[in-house]
Structure formats: structure tokens, C-alpha cells
Amino acid sequence: MSEHNPETTPISITPHLRRLVPPALPVDDRSRMRMVMDSLVLHIHPSKVPVRTMSWTYTWGLGGLSAMLVTILAMTGVFLEMNYTPSPAQAYQDILRLRMDTWFGDLLRNIHHWSANLLVITAVLHLLRVFFTGSHRAPRELNWLLGVGMLLLVLAANFTGYLLPWDQLAFWAITVGTSILSYLPILGPLLSRLLLGGPEVGAATLLNFYALHISFIPLGIIILMSYHFWRVRKDGGLSQPRTLKETTPARIERVTTIPHLVRRELVFALVWLAIIVFWAMYVPAPLEGIANPEVSPNPAKAPWYFLGIQELLLHFHPLVGAILIPAVSLGALALLPYYDVTPHNVGIYFRSRRGRYLALLAVILALLLTPTWVLADEFMLDWSAWLPTWPSLVSNGIVPLALVLLGLIGLDELVKRLFAASLEERILFLFLFLFTALIVLTLVGILFRGPGMALVWPGSIPAHGL
């Protein structure tokens, strides 16, 4: 060190200013890998990724899109909080003021609403992608459970948020939704009273739902999401896609995350951001008249993602249609990696060539049988009239359920004998059949149910918000 007289040497600012300027992007592979490891955000990724997992037609970017939507919802949500009071006297007026008097208030609300709806779709599609590629199997079982947990939290976030505008749509959708809960034996009425903060939807409900929507649920989602990402790395990254012809896994070729993966993610995120903002600019989030506890709208429908369950309610006793069937389905979904345990075929869509045919068959059969059953049950079947002496739980609940189960077992036997399908292929078949049936029921609930919940042609129904 040369001698500096501290009294005469001027203090230089330049080295400090230089630290503010971001470093030039690294151009050689080693520094690129180093940059990933040194960055808080980027080190979610490994420093090198397998080329084939970046394939667009493998993951479709659904997990990443879901994560981005959660971020958008959090950011728009925080701003929306500034203009909202969760009280029946003020909530509706706040939404009106947001739309008319606040700069970009309408846009903000629309982005929030449409991102929330899109998130339900991407989360489900992501679940389907993971299942179809066998990526739910060992060692990723825990990650699957985390994912199912997050799906439930996303639905809960959607449901709690739905009440907040306090319009007719919100009030009655939540009344119907929470009434479904009270059919749960013993616990149901207690849980319902706890959630509602009273015997029916009111001021306490709005406050409870608001607290859940801005605190409990986002915290849960953030915690589960972090755990989910960590587990992806721990489980060895994304599963490797394979073609049908590959018998042994190919040698894994990797490239540096910067620039290959990061570039793709950036473009993907920007494109989707543009789509969402443009959509939000032109399509308004629905808002009906202010909530009126005296008057139920006709028809009164749950939010669209619950209309499948509401449709089930029209065909089964509530205990069966709203509690038993959803609970068992959810259990079966969550525990999939524990009975679909074949270690092979991970990375191949639909397991095998036969699997692909079976998948197609399942979808077609469900598309044909579900509307047939809905129509038959609506116009021909009348269990309570045929079995008047039996309690409605049995005649309208257990009996039709038993018939449906027999039908499913029959289908399974058919597939086993006609196609010599393996266990994993049969599971795939049944899963797709039931999932398509749910989609059909949801569509029936959205488009074909009109006043009095009668079956009508779509188009004759007054505009119903999503």
C-alpha cells in the first residue's frame, strides 16, 4: 500500500457507484453456473438442466405459469386491499368506487379476478400433466401430496374471495357452498357455524372470509409452494420425457440454465402477462346487484369450479353427492402414488401405446355416458317414487351410487379382458373417465341449468358471471 495522507486524499465515490451498476452477464459456462448458484431467486434452478425437460410439449410450462399467477394475485391483491373494507355496509360500495373513481381500479380488479380463475385451470392441468407422465410416482409422492394440498388452498382462496364483493352472486354462491358443508355428519353444522360466524351468511362471515383470504390461505400457499419447489430439486429435478420407443433411459445431456432455461421462462412469462393484461382490459369481472338476503336469485349457482358438485347434488342425496363422493374422490386422488406404484414408464405420456388408446376410449365413453345419465336421471329415474318406504338417503343416495359403482367395476373388467390392460393402464382409464365425467357435469351446470335448475338450452339463460 502506498502512503496516503488521510487528510489530503479525497474520498472517491466512483467505486461505490460502480457497485450499483449490475455486472455484465457472464458469457462462459462456468460463470453462468456460478451466477445461478449465487443468486437468491435463480438458485431455485440447478446450474445445469437436462435439455429434454425443457421441451415445451412435455410440461407446457403449467407449473411455472401457476407460480406466476400466484405472484400476480399476491401483488394485485395487496393493492386491492387498500380500497376495500370487509363490512356489508361498505364492501359493495368499495367495489363500485374501485371501478368508477379509482385510476386503474377496474383493471386491477379484472386482472385479479381472471388470474384467479386461470389459476384453477392451470393448477388442474398441471396435475393432469404430472399424472399422465407418471411423475407422481416414487420418489415424488410427497410432492404430489403437496400439490393436492395447494389445489385445495387455491380453491379455498377462490371461494373466500368470491364473497368479498358482497353482491347477489357472491352472497348466494357462498350460502349454497357453506350449506353443502353442513351436510357432513356431526362436524358439518359446527364447522359451518364456525366458518359463517353465525347461523347464516352475514357481517361475521365477510370478516372471517376476508381474514382467510388475505392471511391464512396465502401463507399456506407460500409455505407449500416453497416446500414444493424444494422437493422438486430434492427428487432429482423434473422427470425426463421419453418416447414410446426408448427401452432404456437415454444419456442425460445438460445445458447451462443461463441462458437456455431462463430465456425460455422469461419469454413465456412475458407472453402470458400480456395475454392476461389484454384480457383484463376488455373482459370485465362480473358484478351483480348488492346482496339481498331476502331474495335468492333464480337459479342460484355456486362458483363455476364447484358446479360439478352442485350438479351431483341434483342427482344424489346431499350426503352422498356433496360429502361422500367428493371426499372419496379427493382421497383417491391424494393417495394415487401409493397404489399406482409401477416404477416404469415415468416420462411417457399415458404410459404406453395401449395406454394412449385407453385414454382416448375413456374420454369418448365419458362424453357419451355422462350426458345420457344426466338426461335419464332428470326425466326417467325417480328413486324416491319407486322406493317410497325407504329413507331418501338410501333410495336417492346409496342406490344410485351403488349402480354407478357397479358400472365402473364393469368398465374396469371390460378393459382388463378386452385389452389385457395392466394395473397402471386401468388406473389411467378410470381416472380419465371420472375426470371427463366431472368436466361434463361442470359444463352441464354452467351452460344447461336455468331457472329452477331445469335443463335448458344454453343461450336462454340470463348472463351468469364466472
Add this chain to the structure above:
Amino acid sequence: MQAYQSIENKSISRRDMLKLSWGALAGLVAVEVGGLALSYMKPRLAAGEFGSIITAGIVDEFPPGSVTQIPNGRFYLTRLEDGGFLAIYQRCTHLGCSVPWEQTANSFICPCHSSSFSADGTLLNPPAPRALDIFPVSIEDGQIKVDTARPVSREGFEIAQVVHP
């Protein structure tokens, strides 16, 4: 020596006993904290009009065979042909929608899933599982008082439910 050893084989060690006690106490704490959280979230006392005793009017206002809506009480006051009163909670026993009285159809018809009920709340058409709930009615000095604090669930109509002036 032998007696000491046989006690060692049959009983629990001091360390394990202490661990067990700590665990049991921790379990007790967890139950208490859980109870605390649940009590915190218990419904706050119902405020204001609905949930208290509502005066529907005087006896002579309601002709026999009429069904009158009392909006702020969320119920319909039915006066049967024999002059007795029933206060019928308008909340549908299916999924909670408000069921309006349709004069032309002479029944309550729920807009949500088309459950229907007769003037005394008896179930006519599913998917509702039972008759409409009622509120306790009392008549004091010709005034009809309805207690909307706790709806009474019933399977069907019974004469005992009717209140005569």
C-alpha cells in the same frame, strides 16, 4: 439383588416415565390451545333484528288461510284455516336459499333447486330433505311475537306446532 432385577424388567424406567409425562402435558397444552382457538372463532352474538324476538303484528291483521311475509324476520307467518299460527323460516332446508311464497301455486317454491313446500311448510317436492323449519310463536295481548333466535327443525307438520290465539 434378584428382587431388584425383576422390578427393572417389569416397570418403566425413570427417564421414560418423565418423557411420557412431558408428552402427556404437551398433549394437554395442544388440546387447550386448540380449544382456545376454536372459542376465539365462535360466532359472535347475533346482533340486531334477526335473531331476536320480532313482533309480527296483531292477530286480526292476518285472515285465516293467509301466508304473509315478514321480511326483517326472514319468515312467513301462516294463519291456518282453524285460526292457528305458524312462523315458517324462509331458509330452504336443502341448501339455504330463501324460499318465496307463490300465491298462484299455493306453495313455497325454492328458486335454487325447485324444492316445494305447502302453506304449513310440509315438504311437497325434493331435493329438500325435510319440512321448512319454524320459529316459536307466542301471542301476548293479541300481539304475535316470534322468537327468531333458534329455528326449530322438524320432520313434518304436527298439530302441536300450531299456536292458537
